[in-house]
Amino acid sequence: MVVIRLSRGGAKARPFFNIVVADKRVRRDGRFIERLGFYNPLAKDGEEKLRVAQDRLNYWKGVGAQASPTVERLLKDAPVAAPAAAAA
Helix, strand or coil: CEEEEEEEEECCCCEEEEEEEEEECCCCCCCCCEEEECCCCCCCCCCEEEEEEEHHHHHHCCCCEECHHHHHHHHHHHHCCCHHHCCC
């Protein structure tokens, strides 16, 4: 099965996560199919905390990839910038 999950990067005590599409059998920080974006939990005020390529996310969900619970929570809580920009 193909999953959308977080892959950890960064230094000790400075986590940085890539949002990736990977085979479920591959280890967390191992080989992945595609990188969809990133999540920076320690982002300062002026820095971007979460970025996701929505078109690629929709594609992968459309072909059956399932997001991990953590990725689902991040996507649900994050404000979607594209529709707000289009409305203005």
